[in-house]
Amino acid sequence: MEIKEIQEEIIDEFSMFDDWMQRYEYMIDLGKSLPLINEEFKTDDNIIKGCQSKVWVHAELEDNKLVFTADSDAIITKGIIAILIRAFSNQKPQDILDADTHFIDEIGLKEHLSPTRANGLVSMIKQLKLYAVAYQTQIED
Amino acid sequence: MLDIKKIREDFPILKRQVNGKPLVYLDNAATSQTPQQVIDAIVDYYQNYNANIHRGVHTLSQEATDKYEQARLKIQKHFNAANSYEIIFTSGTTHSINLVANGFSALIKKGDEVLVSAMEHHSNIVPWQMLCERTGAILKVIPMNQEGELRMDVYDELLNDKTKLVFCNHISNALGTINPIEEIIEKAHKVGAAVLIDGAQAAPHLVADVQALDVDFYTCSAHKICGPTGVGMLYGKEDWLNKLPPYQGGGEMIAEVTFEKTTYADLPHKFEAGTPNICGGIAFGAALDYMNAIGFEEIAKYEHELLEYATQELLKIEGLKIYGTAKNKTSVISFNIEGIHPYDMGSILDKLGIAVRTGHHCAQPIMDFFKIPGTVRASFAFYNTIEEVDILIAGVIKAKSMLL
Numbered sequence: 001m002e003i004k005e006i007q008e009e010i011i012d013e014f015s016m017f018d019d020w021m022q023r024y025e026y027m028i029d030l031g032k033s034l035p036l037i038n039e040e041f042k043t044d045d046n047i048i049k050g051c052q053s054k055v056w057v058h059a060e061l062e063d064n065k066l067v068f069t070a071d072s073d074a075i076i077t078k079g080i081i082a083i084l085i086r087a088f089s090n091q092k093p094q095d096i097l098d099a100d101t102h103f104i105d106e107i108g109l110k111e112h113l114s115p116t117r118a119n120g121l122v123s124m125i126k127q128l129k130l131y132a133v134a135y136q137t138q139i140e141d
Numbered sequence: 142m143l144d145i146k147k148i149r150e151d152f153p154i155l156k157r158q159v160n161g162k163p164l165v166y167l168d169n170a171a172t173s174q175t176p177q178q179v180i181d182a183i184v185d186y187y188q189n190y191n192a193n194i195h196r197g198v199h200t201l202s203q204e205a206t207d208k209y210e211q212a213r214l215k216i217q218k219h220f221n222a223a224n225s226y227e228i229i230f231t232s233g234t235t236h237s238i239n240l241v242a243n244g245f246s247a248l249i250k251k252g253d254e255v256l257v258s259a260m261e262h263h264s265n266i267v268p269w270q271m272l273c274e275r276t277g278a279i280l281k282v283i284p285m286n287q288e289g290e291l292r293m294d295v296y297d298e299l300l301n302d303k304t305k306l307v308f309c310n311h312i313s314n315a316l317g318t319i320n321p322i323e324e325i326i327e328k329a330h331k332v333g334a335a336v337l338i339d340g341a342q343a344a345p346h347l348v349a350d351v352q353a354l355d356v357d358f359y360t361c362s363a364h365k366i367c368g369p370t371g372v373g374m375l376y377g378k379e380d381w382l383n384k385l386p387p388y389q390g391g392g393e394m395i396a397e398v399t400f401e402k403t404t405y406a407d408l409p410h411k412f413e414a415g416t417p418n419i420c421g422g423i424a425f426g427a428a429l430d431y432m433n434a435i436g437f438e439e440i441a442k443y444e445h446e447l448l449e450y451a452t453q454e455l456l457k458i459e460g461l462k463i464y465g466t467a468k469n470k471t472s473v474i475s476f477n478i479e480g481i482h483p484y485d486m487g488s489i490l491d492k493l494g495i496a497v498r499t500g501h502h503c504a505q506p507i508m509d510f511f512k513i514p515g516t517v518r519a520s521f522a523f524y525n526t527i528e529e530v531d532i533l534i535a536g537v538i539k540a541k542s543m544l545l
Binding site: 021 | 482
């Protein structure tokens with residue numbers, strides 16, 4: 001599935017919720033089911049700065065597609081990364097670079113988007129895109 | 142007895158809603174809310190006598206200068222400083238500490254020792270580390286115990302004739318501990334060391350008498366005592382302020398300037414380069430008027446009731462641990478629930494309209510000491526209510542059920 005389709009799917013899922021509490025409960029569940037990063041990749045190099053909680057993201061190229069794994073010590077943060085990973089993992093680096101992120105807004109997480117927010121959603125997206133840049137360069141070489 | 146209902150009417154912001162819920166503001170240790178009386182002082186300044194001070198012969202400038210200097214007198218009186226020129230207006234506690242730390246670069250040398258407490262805010266650690274880097278002085282730490290109280294026995298051992306400076310907060314922002322600063326000051330003076338007390342967290346709860354304390358430097362920020370952000374004060378003993386070189390150069394702080402040599406203005410202007418936060422200084426004075434009219438004794442008594450009640454109710458929640466259980470503490474409660482990250486707890490509480498602080502509270506060494514990533518911190522002011530404590534408790538229980 002393309003990134004855009006996945007994003008539409010996520011928007012559909014979130015549209016079923018009536019209030020913030022259901023959204024948060026869903027995110028907490030997502031957080032609990034996040035494919036965890038290998039312990040060996042939970043290094044300081046993989047930590048995303050700008051978050052109140054610790055967030056690690058690791059990327060690997062498989063068949064020219066970028067696969068992300070991640071973890072966080074805070075469950076809501078983990079839920080947010082789970083959503084990002086669902087949207088961006090297993091995609092071609094160039095597609096990740098081209099993708100927009102306004103779906104975050106549409107699923108009611110706009111408050112997390114401000115660059116000054118302590119949870120660092122913006123930093124996470126930036127980090128995913130930086131990985132995409134790095135691997136895209138590698139592919140082009 | 143404080144009439145809390147009436148007091149709350151002074152604070153327009155307390156009427157607003159957050160996420161569809163009435164605001165429960167429990168982040169007072171970060172910044173306090175502003176009463177109408179202080180807002181009025183700010184508006185009055187800009188509507189009626191906004192002008193630069195100390196240099197205009199025109200009426201507005203003179204009025205602004207008068208009000209600004211009156212505010213200095215209010216601060217002097219509040220902290221019982223011997224002279225008004227011992228009160229320096231700064232942009233806040235961080236600025237004050239940097240001013241002193243920078244000045245001490247000229248007064249201490251390699252091998253001298255400076256002591257810092259283990260429960261400092263980063264703003265009372267980093268400027269001194271920078272001082273030590275510049276001078277080769279050695280930074281030593283007064284440790285604390287599991288309750289979050291300073292180990293005064295170790296303090297005694299650390300003090301020696303090489304100790305030149307001791308700096309410590311009056312009250313810890315992360316733990317609420319009220320430190321025994323009288324003893325700290327007295328013992329430091331016995332070895333000839335100067336003491337700077339960071340009063341940022343104390344000023345909202347109690348009145349420090351700088352002469353009775355015999356403290357060398359004392360500092361606080363207006364925005365934690367119902368005043369505006371961006372303004373604070375540094376008290377310094379006259380002798381020390383004369384010894385310290387100026388921090389910043391510019392207008393206001395000079396006596397005479399030629400390209401060959403500049404002579405500096407007298408205290409306090411020597412440390413007040415440039416156009417100050419005039420409106421902020423005046424509003425700072427208005428905030429002290431407001432707090433003093435309510436009365437600090439009444440405030441402390443009431444806040445203690447809130448603290449006791451909140452502590453008792455929070456501890457009923459299974460898995461909840463409070464960090465900072467000193468016998469002598471103020472209305473700050475840092476806590477965690479086993480298995481829950483403070484960020485998650487804070488996010489859910491925010492959704493319920495409850496404002497708390499989460500994270501390391503700019504005091505990472507304390508978090509390292511307790512081996513935790515951070516805490517949830519609820520800090521109470523005199524305008525908070527028992528009902529708000531109940532809303533907090535219900536919120537914490539709700540968040541716990543969602544997160545575990």
